[in-house]
Amino acid sequence: MKKFHPLLATLLLAGFTTLSLAHGDDPKTHRAAAVIKEQKEWGIAGDARSVTRTVTLTMxxxxxxxxxxxDFKQGETVRFVIRNKGKLLHExxxxxxxxxxxxxxxxxxFxxxxxxxxxxxxxxAxxxxxIIWTFNRAGEFDFACLIAGHYQAGMVGKISVAAASR
Incomplete structure (x- = not known):
């Protein structure tokens, strides 16, 4: 039986982790990674071809x-275009x-x-x-910049998702 070499495992893991990227990185300098769709209380990752609305936010x-x-309606898939007008990193x-x-x-x-x-x-900066997000659940949700000190300084917003009419 062949042994699995720990160095090979480390190299494989390093290769897989380089495939994931932060949203907002320059699209000319990275490869896109598959988005893992996980249902959250506030919705689920959306598909670009399903976008029904684009919202531009500045920070x-x-x-x-x-x-x-x-304000959104339940079922809307939204493309958020987020522009950082500052000199600091924001999220x-x-x-x-x-x-x-x-x-x-x-x-x-941390x-x-x-x-x-x-x-x-x-x-x-x-x-x-x-971000492409599908608001498939109605409710009141939030958004924020969680960089240390930014959230505490009030860098927050509110999202209201109205239930779909039947």
């Missing part, structure tokens, strides 16, 4: 999003208040923590990021 070093209140993370509070606390403890999910976009 800046004043620690604010514009707009900071968004947009969609979730529930509870999830964002917990994640923000972790970011304060500011260099890497994370990449389809409901997040990390956007460098002067850059643009995108």
């Amino acid at each position: 800046g070093d004043n620690m604010r999003f514009t707009p900071d209140k968004l 947009l993370v969609i979730g529930t208040k509870k999830e964002l509070d917990e994640h923000a606390a972790l970011m304060v403890k 500011p260099a923590m890497e994370h990449d999910e389809p409901y997040m976009a990390h956007v460098g 002067g850059k643009r990021g995108d």
Whole structure:
């Protein structure tokens, strides 16, 4: 029986991890990774061909999003175009208040923590990021920049998803 070499395992793992990217990276300099669709309380990753609406958000070093209140209908697939007008790295993370509070606390403890999910976009200064998200559940949700200090400074917004009419 052949032994599995630990170095080979490490190299394979390193190769697979380089396939995942932060949303907002320059599309000319990276390969796209498959998005893992996981149902969340606030929806599920969407497909570009299913986009029914595009919303542009700006964020800046004043620690604010514009707009900071968004309304959708259950079932809408939205392309968020996120523009960072500031000189600092910012991000947009969609979730529930509870999830964002917990994640923000972790970011304060571990500011260099890497994370990449389809409901997040990390956007460098002067850059643009995108999220495609399907709001398949009605409710009140939130979005925020969870970079240490940004959330605490009020870099947050609200999302309202109205139930689909029958």
